[in-house]
Amino acid sequence: MAFSEPTTRHLAWRLSALAAVLGLAVPSFSQQPARDLAEATIEELMNITVTTVGKKEQTLSTAPAAVYVITQEDIRRSGATSIPEALRLAPGVEVAQIAADAWAVSIRGFNSRYANKLLVLIDGRSVYSPLFSGVFWGVQDTLLEDVERIEVVRGPGGTLWGANAVNGIINIITKRSSETQGGLITAGGGSYDRGLGAVRYGGTLGARASYRVFGKFLKRDSLADALGNDANDRWGMLRSGFHSDWILSDRNSLTLQGDIYHETAGETFALVLLPPPYSQTFIDDTKSSGGDLLLRWNHRWAGGSKTTLQMYYDRTERSSVSDRTIHDVFDLDFQNQIQFGGRHDVVWGLGFRSTVEKIRGSFEVSFTPSNRTLLLFSGFAQDEITLVRDRLRLTLGAKLEHNDFTGLEVQPSLRLLWTPHRRHTLWAAVARAVRTPSVGEQSVRLNSAAFPGPEGMTYLLAFLGDPDFKSEDLLAYEFGYRAQPGKRLSLDVAAFYNVYHHLASAEPGIPFLESSPSPPHLVLPIHLGNQVDGAGYGIEVAASYTPVRPWKLSGSYSWLRTQVRHDPSNPNISSLSLPGDNPQHQFQLHSYLSLPRSFEFDTNLFYIDELKTQGIPRYTRLDTRLAWHPKEKLELSCGLQNLLNAQHPEFSSTLGIQGSAQVKRSYYGKITWRF
Numbered sequence: 001m002a003f004s005e006p007t008t009r010h011l012a013w014r015l016s017a018l019a020a021v022l023g024l025a026v027p028s029f030s031q032q033p034a035r036d037l038a039e040a041t042i043e044e045l046m047n048i049t050v051t052t053v054g055k056k057e058q059t060l061s062t063a064p065a066a067v068y069v070i071t072q073e074d075i076r077r078s079g080a081t082s083i084p085e086a087l088r089l090a091p092g093v094e095v096a097q098i099a100a101d102a103w104a105v106s107i108r109g110f111n112s113r114y115a116n117k118l119l120v121l122i123d124g125r126s127v128y129s130p131l132f133s134g135v136f137w138g139v140q141d142t143l144l145e146d147v148e149r150i151e152v153v154r155g156p157g158g159t160l161w162g163a164n165a166v167n168g169i170i171n172i173i174t175k176r177s178s179e180t181q182g183g184l185i186t187a188g189g190g191s192y193d194r195g196l197g198a199v200r201y202g203g204t205l206g207a208r209a210s211y212r213v214f215g216k217f218l219k220r221d222s223l224a225d226a227l228g229n230d231a232n233d234r235w236g237m238l239r240s241g242f243h244s245d246w247i248l249s250d251r252n253s254l255t256l257q258g259d260i261y262h263e264t265a266g267e268t269f270a271l272v273l274l275p276p277p278y279s280q281t282f283i284d285d286t287k288s289s290g291g292d293l294l295l296r297w298n299h300r301w302a303g304g305s306k307t308t309l310q311m312y313y314d315r316t317e318r319s320s321v322s323d324r325t326i327h328d329v330f331d332l333d334f335q336n337q338i339q340f341g342g343r344h345d346v347v348w349g350l351g352f353r354s355t356v357e358k359i360r361g362s363f364e365v366s367f368t369p370s371n372r373t374l375l376l377f378s379g380f381a382q383d384e385i386t387l388v389r390d391r392l393r394l395t396l397g398a399k400l401e402h403n404d405f406t407g408l409e410v411q412p413s414l415r416l417l418w419t420p421h422r423r424h425t426l427w428a429a430v431a432r433a434v435r436t437p438s439v440g441e442q443s444v445r446l447n448s449a450a451f452p453g454p455e456g457m458t459y460l461l462a463f464l465g466d467p468d469f470k471s472e473d474l475l476a477y478e479f480g481y482r483a484q485p486g487k488r489l490s491l492d493v494a495a496f497y498n499v500y501h502h503l504a505s506a507e508p509g510i511p512f513l514e515s516s517p518s519p520p521h522l523v524l525p526i527h528l529g530n531q532v533d534g535a536g537y538g539i540e541v542a543a544s545y546t547p548v549r550p551w552k553l554s555g556s557y558s559w560l561r562t563q564v565r566h567d568p569s570n571p572n573i574s575s576l577s578l579p580g581d582n583p584q585h586q587f588q589l590h591s592y593l594s595l596p597r598s599f600e601f602d603t604n605l606f607y608i609d610e611l612k613t614q615g616i617p618r619y620t621r622l623d624t625r626l627a628w629h630p631k632e633k634l635e636l637s638c639g640l641q642n643l644l645n646a647q648h649p650e651f652s653s654t655l656g657i658q659g660s661a662q663v664k665r666s667y668y669g670k671i672t673w674r675f
Helices: 003-016 042-046 070-079 083-087 440-442
Strands: 066-071 093-099 102-107 118-122 147-154 168-174 182-190 192-204 210-222 235-247 254-272 280-301 306-319 326-338 344-360 365-367 372-386 392-403 407-421 424-435 446-450 458-464 473-484 489-508 512-514 521-548 551-568 585-595 600-609 621-631 634-641 647-649 663-664 666-674
Touching: 066 070, 066 489, 070 083, 070 147, 070 600, 083 093, 083 102, 083 147, 102 118, 102 168, 118 600, 192 666, 254 446, 365 440, 440 446
Parallel strands: 118 168, 458 521
Antiparallel strands: 066 147, 093 102, 147 168, 182 192, 182 666, 192 210, 210 235, 235 254, 254 280, 280 306, 306 326, 326 344, 344 372, 365 446, 372 392, 392 407, 407 424, 424 473, 446 458, 473 489, 489 521, 512 521, 521 551, 551 585, 585 600, 600 621, 621 634, 634 666, 647 663
């Protein structure tokens, strides 16, 4: 029995979430207040230090990649209370809320609840799940007041960061403990954020060490269904942690940090039954807990070279009505930066990662084998060559990784940076990146639906993993231009053309009979594979303008087109990512206005185009925030969000989680006291 193309395409986008079942020397210890965004000059903003593009410190204006920095002031004045909400501020990033604790976040296409072509780091610790190569955004809930900046790199970064850094990298960098001395208390709530609060205290340990400890909680109300009723997805989060820095000597520093968390989120599930009525819908909680510990040593050599050794351990437990997963990750990373000959700046390193997976499945979701250990070995080298001093630089590099799924993968890149004038920079790049298979894609069985067939026979639709699932690979061509036409205006333009091979696909197989579990049933299999190719191309424009010193304007526009194609001789093959899963047009405008008497008035406007495949209409979102500082270390703020619509959907739910929850209009109030 074969399925028609419309049938498989109807099921294909539900499959997009299939894989789901399946993270220096210390300066002085005085706490410096955050600088007002409107007080920073355009030149200062262009010279912000970034580390993600080259795994070393360099200024934003000289980075040969499409990179954007979300500063602590951006986060504070946006009113965001979670990292995904803060990511809306970056150009070209697709952020769509699905449930109270769930978002679809991607860069340059292929978005889904479990988007797998984006690498996310918190202080150098990867937070992707090896079960599906994506991110559970609900548990990435670090204290936002402690975030120094979020570096968003649009485009491949596999040469330095390895697999999954395909379409982009999000690197969340927290402050050193020396910058968070004293106390902090925040508390707030509103119609959506029912309650939120945090306590943090930082101190010193002698003359050469500092620390901070924190605890926070968040309780969110449910979103709404299409009729305005409760979507039953309330979210609660508890988290605590610490961060400490030591100056061991003039050349050595050490960082030790860690945290633990517990999350509970309500969801509406539809489980498959073999006897009538063939499915059961009910509300239950998904619970997640875990913790991590990271140690980093930095050494600066006499000749200017730098060495970093980092190791971390990360444990995650997640349970729902259909499965329970535990994974333990140990990661070791060595890196060295050396300059020689006056023209060469080389960064090289070695890495090792061990991941232990333990999975308890169910009739709906199961894995074979259910327990496994995955090993990853890697090495990279990149050389930035100065061809013409202060004018022309060439960067060559490659990373070699060996994984247990596909063996050796090579990810090379070439980047060229030309600075004809100190206010104008052009760059171009060509790079290869891969997205290695996940545990789910190779070993899952997902029983998706049961229904009656002829002569009373039960039919069971099942998605089956492919033990020979290949890596998805990308060849990307990029071009960028940065300019600072005047002291009050900056412009950043990036264009790209991406060519994808071996994208995830689904294809009907030959039906077979099963007698267990009872009653006997005919399985209609859909096999995962890599029989789809694709392309993506677009342009991203960002600008910042300061009309007068107390007022800053920034905005961006992005245009994206994606295509998928497969062998026309087999019309039953479907792609798991469809072009209509991503907005073709995105626009945003931000206004940060500092008023007399210590008031601030901030406005954020977002326009998101329709998602044709999912039937999600275009929408415009408007958020406003008013804050007052009666004293230097006391802030009172309130805000209104989603002002233009009573509610609107942003993405569709998948993987047995029912309905499309909609974001409601909301209000909030917050107090922040530093002491």
